[in-house]
Amino acid sequence: MIDPVPPALIFIIGALIVPFFKGKLKSAYLLFLPVLGFVNLISIPEGNNWIVGFLDYNLVLGRVDRLSLIFGYIFHLISFIAILYSLHVKDDLQHVAGLVYAGSALGVVFAGDFLSFFVFWEMLTVASIFLIWARRTKASLDAGYRYLLVHAAGGLCLLAGIVIHVNQTGSIEFGYMGLNGLASYLIFFGFGLNCAWPVLHSWLTDAYPEATITGTIFLSAFTTKCAVYALARVFPGTEALIWIGAIMTGFPIFYAVIENDLRRVLAYSLVNQVGFMVCGIGIGTHLAINGAVAHAFNDILFKALLFMSMGAVMYRTGKINGTDLGGLYRTMPLTCIFCMVGAASISAFPLFSGFVSKSMVMDAAAGGHMRGIWFLLLFASAGVFHHAGIKIPFFAFFSHDSGMRPKEAPLHMLIAMGIAAFLCIFIGSFPGPLYSLLPYPVNYVPYTAPHVLGQTQLLFFSALAFTLLLLSGIYPGEMRCVNLDADWFYRKGARLFYRVADRSFNWVNSVCDRVFVKGLAGSLGRLSRDLTARIALLILVSFWILRGVSGKKLEMKKTNFYNDILEGTLPVGIGAGLAAVFIILIFVLT
Amino acid sequence: MTEKREEKMELSHEPVPGYRRIFFIAITIGALYLGLILYKTLL
Numbered sequence: 001m002i003d004p005v006p007p008a009l010i011f012i013i014g015a016l017i018v019p020f021f022k023g024k025l026k027s028a029y030l031l032f033l034p035v036l037g038f039v040n041l042i043s044i045p046e047g048n049n050w051i052v053g054f055l056d057y058n059l060v061l062g063r064v065d066r067l068s069l070i071f072g073y074i075f076h077l078i079s080f081i082a083i084l085y086s087l088h089v090k091d092d093l094q095h096v097a098g099l100v101y102a103g104s105a106l107g108v109v110f111a112g113d114f115l116s117f118f119v120f121w122e123m124l125t126v127a128s129i130f131l132i133w134a135r136r137t138k139a140s141l142d143a144g145y146r147y148l149l150v151h152a153a154g155g156l157c158l159l160a161g162i163v164i165h166v167n168q169t170g171s172i173e174f175g176y177m178g179l180n181g182l183a184s185y186l187i188f189f190g191f192g193l194n195c196a197w198p199v200l201h202s203w204l205t206d207a208y209p210e211a212t213i214t215g216t217i218f219l220s221a222f223t224t225k226c227a228v229y230a231l232a233r234v235f236p237g238t239e240a241l242i243w244i245g246a247i248m249t250g251f252p253i254f255y256a257v258i259e260n261d262l263r264r265v266l267a268y269s270l271v272n273q274v275g276f277m278v279c280g281i282g283i284g285t286h287l288a289i290n291g292a293v294a295h296a297f298n299d300i301l302f303k304a305l306l307f308m309s310m311g312a313v314m315y316r317t318g319k320i321n322g323t324d325l326g327g328l329y330r331t332m333p334l335t336c337i338f339c340m341v342g343a344a345s346i347s348a349f350p351l352f353s354g355f356v357s358k359s360m361v362m363d364a365a366a367g368g369h370m371r372g373i374w375f376l377l378l379f380a381s382a383g384v385f386h387h388a389g390i391k392i393p394f395f396a397f398f399s400h401d402s403g404m405r406p407k408e409a410p411l412h413m414l415i416a417m418g419i420a421a422f423l424c425i426f427i428g429s430f431p432g433p434l435y436s437l438l439p440y441p442v443n444y445v446p447y448t449a450p451h452v453l454g455q456t457q458l459l460f461f462s463a464l465a466f467t468l469l470l471l472s473g474i475y476p477g478e479m480r481c482v483n484l485d486a487d488w489f490y491r492k493g494a495r496l497f498y499r500v501a502d503r504s505f506n507w508v509n510s511v512c513d514r515v516f517v518k519g520l521a522g523s524l525g526r527l528s529r530d531l532t533a534r535i536a537l538l539i540l541v542s543f544w545i546l547r548g549v550s551g552k553k554l555e556m557k558k559t560n561f562y563n564d565i566l567e568g569t570l571p572v573g574i575g576a577g578l579a580a581v582f583i584i585l586i587f588v589l590t
Numbered sequence: 591m592t593e594k595r596e597e598k599m600e601l602s603h604e605p606v607p608g609y610r611r612i613f614f615i616a617i618t619i620g621a622l623y624l625g626l627i628l629y630k631t632l633l
Contacts, residue, residue, distance in 0.1 A: 323598040400601065464616070472613040473605025480599050 004044045006061040007072060007110055008120065010037040011079070011103025015096045027087045030095060034080040037106075041072050048112050057172050060112025066439045067293070071109040071229050073437065074297045075102060077423075078221045078304055085308055085416035086214035094134045098218045101127035105222040109229050113172040114162045121158065121194075121226070125151040128223060131215030132207050143210040150193065150203040158190025177234045188235060194227035195278060196271045198247050202486040204271060205255070209263040209320075213311040216263060220270060220307050221300045228277045228296050232439075237284025242365075245282055246376040248275025253383030255485055260321045260478045262310050262392055266303065269346065269388040272380060273299045279377065280361040283368055286440035291360025293438055298353040298427060302345035305420040306392060309339035312409035312417070313396055319404075322391075322478035327401035335409045336397040338417040345424040347389035347459060348381060353424045355455065356431035356446045363444070381455075382462040389459075390466050395478065533565040536578055539585075 014033045021029050046069075049062030064072075079102040089095065104127055107120030125148070132144040165183035166172055177184050196204040208219050235241065249272050256268035273295070280292030312335045313328060314320045329336040341352070348354035358381065365374045408414070427434050435442040469475040484491065537558060544554060 323601040461620070468609060468613040468616055470603050471606045471609035473603055473610065474613065475603050477600050477602035479601075 004040045004049075006050050006107070007037055007041050007044070007076075008061075008103040008107035010040055011099045011106060012123075015099035015103065018095050018099065019092045026095075030083045030087070030099075031080065033099065034076050034083065034102075037079070038073075038076040041069075041076060054115065057113065057115065059116045059172075060174075061107075061116055062110050063112030063174070064110065066437070067229070067232060068109045070293055070297060070437045070439070071225065072106060074225075074300050075105050075109070075222070078217075078300050081304060081416050081419055082214065082217040082221070084419070085217055085311070085413050087412045088410055089212075089214055091134060093130060094212055094214060097127050097130035097134065098215070101131065101218055101222055105226050108226045111174055114166065114174050115172050117174050117230075118155075118159060118162055122155055124223060124226060125155060128219055131218055132211045134215060135210060135212045137210070140210040140212075143207040147203050147207040150200075154190050154193030157186045157193070161186030161188075161190060175233065176236065179235065179238055179240070184235075188238075191227050191230045191234070192244070194223055195231065195274060196224060196248070197244055197278075198251060199486045199489065201248075201252075201271050202490070205252075205264055205267040205485060206487065208267045208270070209261050213315055216307050216311065217304050220266075220303045224270065224274045225296050225300060228274060228281070228292065231278065231281045232289060232292060236281055236289055238282055241278050241282025242370065242373055243282075245275045245277070245279025246373050246380075248272065248278055249380030250275075250376055250383070253380065253387055255483060256383075256387035257391070258476050258479075259483060260323055260480060262320050262322060262325070262396055263307065263314070264483075265387055265392060266306050266310065269306075269384065270299075270303055272384055272388075273303065273346065275380065276358055276361050276377065279373065280364060283361070283364045283370070285364050285368065287360055287367065287444060288364035290435075290438040290440050290442055290444070291357060291362075291364055294357035294360060294434055295354075297434060297437075298345065298357045298424070301420050301427075302342045302353060302424050305338060305342035305417060305424060306346065306388065308413065308417045308420065309335050309342060310392070310396065312413050313406075315413070316406035316409065317404050319402075321480065322395035322399075323480060325396045325402055325404075326399040327397070328404065328406065329397040331405045332397070332408050334414055335417065336393065338414075338421045339393045339397065341421040341424055343389045343393050345428065347385035348455060349459060350428075350447070350452050350455060351425065352428040355428055356434070359446055359451060359455070360444055378458070382458055382465075385459050385462040386466055390463065530562070530566060533562050536565065537561060539581060 011033060014036075018026065018030065044062060044064050046064050048060045049064060050060070052059045052061060079099075082098065082102075083095075086094065086098065101124060104120045104123035108117060108124060111117035111120055129144050129148055132140050132147060134140075161183045162172075165177070165187065168181075168183060177187065179185065179188060193200045193203075204224070208216055211219055231238075231241065252268035252271040252275075256265045256272070259265045259268065277292040277296050277299070280288040280295070282288075310320065313325065313332065316332065317325065317328070319325055345352040345354045348358045362374060362377050362381075365377060409417070431446060435444070466475070540561065541554070541558060544557060549557060
C-alpha cells in the first residue's frame with residue numbers, strides 16, 4: 001500500500017498536469033483527483049504528520065484531528081461536485097486555479113504551524129483571484145484588483161501578527177491563542193477580513209458575482225470557510241465574535257433584498273450564513289462549536305447548490321438580474337427544483353440540512369441566556385428565508401414572464417446539482433452521520449415538537465410577510481443600479497485621505513519648494529552662474545575708475561561686460577587678458 | 591438567430607387593491623403579539 005501524502009499536494013501537483021490532458025481523458029482525470037484525495041485523506045492517521053525541519057522550526061504539514069478532518073471531508077466533496085459542474089469548461093486556467101485553490105484550502109486546514117498555514121493562506125488568495133479574472137471582463141478585472149488589494153492588506157496584518165507572536169513566544173504552533181496582545185489582534189483581524197466581517201465584507205459581495213460561473217462555486221466554498229476554521233482553531237470562545245457574528249447575520253439581509261443581481265444576493269446570503277458560524281465560535285461551548293462547524297459543512301453544500309442553479313440560469317440565458325429573468329420554470333424545471341431544495345436548506349426548513357445545524361448555534365445562544373443575540377439570530381433566520389429562500393427562486397423561475405425559453409441545464413450540471421440536493425435532504429433528514437463527524441460528542445436532538453413548530457411558524461410568517469409586501473406594492477422594485485455598500489466608506493475615505501494629504505503634505509511641500517528650491521537653491525544657482533563676472537567686474541571697475549571712466553559710461557561698460565560674460569560673447573583677447581590678470585594677482589597675493 | 595429583448599431598467603411591483611390595508615393590519619397584530627410575548631418573557 002502506498003503511503004499517504006499531504007492532502008494539499010494531490011490537488012496542487014495534480015493541477016499542474018491538467019493542461020496535458022485533452023477531451024474525455026481530461027474530464028476523467030479532473031474527477032479522479034478529489035476521489036484520490038479522499039482515499040488518501042481517510043488513510044492518514046490522526047496526530048501530527050509530515051513534520052519538516054525549517055530553520056530552527058518544525059513545520060507540520062498534516063495535523064489531523066476531528067476539527068481538521070471534517071473540513072477536509074467537505075472540501076473534497078465540494079471539489080468533486082464543483083469539478084463535475086464545470087466539465088464543460090474548456091479554459092485550463094479555470095481548472096488549474098480551481099484545483100490549486102482547493103489544494104490551498106486543504107493546506108490551510110491541515111497546517112499545524114503558522115508558517116505553512118500562512119503560505120497556504122496566501123496561495124488561497126492568489127488562486128482565487130484567477131477564478132475572478134478568468135471571466136475576462138472589465139468588471140471582473142477591476143473586482144479582482146480590488147479583491148487583491150484587500151486580501152494583500154489582510155495577509156500583511158496576519159503576517160505581522162505571526163512574526164510578533166513567534167518573536168514573543170518562540171513557537172510557531174498553530175493552535176489556541178485567544179485575544180491577548182498586539183500579535184493576537186493582528187491575526188484576529190487577518191482572519192476576520194477573510195471571514196467578511198461587517199464593513200470588511202465588501203470584497204466578497206463585489207468580487208464573487210463577477211467571477212466565472214464555475215469559479216463562484218469554488219469561491220463560495222473555501223475562503224470564508226478556511227477563515228471560520230482558523231477562528232475555531234485559534235479564537236474559540238472569544239466574546240467579540242458573538243456580536244460580530246450576530247451583526248453579520250443581520251445587516252446583509254437589507255442589502256440582499258434591494259439587490260438586483262441574483263448571484264450578488266447569494267453573496268450577501270453567504271455573509272449572513274458565515275455570521276451564524278462566527279457567532280457560534282464566539283459562544284465557544286461544545287454545542288456552539290459543533291453547530292458552527294456543522295453549519296459550515298451544510299452551508300458549503302446548499303450555497304454551492306444555489307450558486308450552481310443560478311450559474312445554470314446564467315449559462316443558458318446569459319442573464320442574472322432579477323429585472324431580466326422570470327418564468328424559467330417552464331423550460332428549466334429540474335434546475336428550478338434543485339434551486340428550491342437549496343433555498344429550503346438555507347432557510348432551515350425541517351427535513352433540510354440548515355435545520356439541523358443552524359438551530360445548534362441558536363440553542364447555544366439561548367442556553368447561554370443571550371437574549372439579544374438569540375433575537376438577532378431569529379430575525380436573521382426569517383430574513384434568510386426572505387431573500388435567499390424566496391427571492392432567488394421566485395425572481396429567477398417565477399415572477400413575471402421574461403419570455404425567455406432556454407434549454408434545461410447540461411447533464412453534468414444537473415448531476416452535480418442533484419448530488420448536492422440529495423445531500424441537503426439526506427443530512428436534514430438523517431443528521432446522525434454529520435453529527436458523528438463533529439469535533440465534540442453531540443447530545444443534540446433537532447427534531448423536537450417545539451423546535452419544528454417554532455421554525456415552521458417563523459418560516460410561514462416570513463413567507464406571509466413577503467407575499468403581503470409584494471401584493472401591497474411596498475416590496476422594493478428590482479433596479480439596474482450599483483449598490484456601493486461598505487465600499488462607500490473606502491471611496492469616501494480615500495477621497496478624504498486625498499484631501500487631507502493634499503492640504504497638509506502638499507502645503508509642506510510648497511513651503512519647502514519656496515524656501516529651498518526657489519529661494520536658497522535659486523540664489524546659489526544665480527551666484528554660481530555669474531560669480532566669474534562679478535569677480536572680474538570688481539577688478540575691472542577699479543581699473544576703469546582709475547582710467548577716469550565714470551557715470552553713465554561706467555554703467556554702460558559694466559552692463560555690457562556683464563552680459564558679454566554671461567552670454568559667452570567676450571572677445572578671446574579680453575578673456576585671455578583677464579586670465580593673465582588673474583594669474584598675476586594669484587602670483588602677487590601668494 | 592439572436593432575439594432582441596428590451597431590458598427593463600426597473601421591475602416594480604404594482605400593488606393589488608386592498609392588500610396594503612391587509613398588510614398594515616397583519617403588521618399591527620404581529621407587533622402587538624410580539625410585544626405581549628416580550629412583556630411576558632421579561633416579567
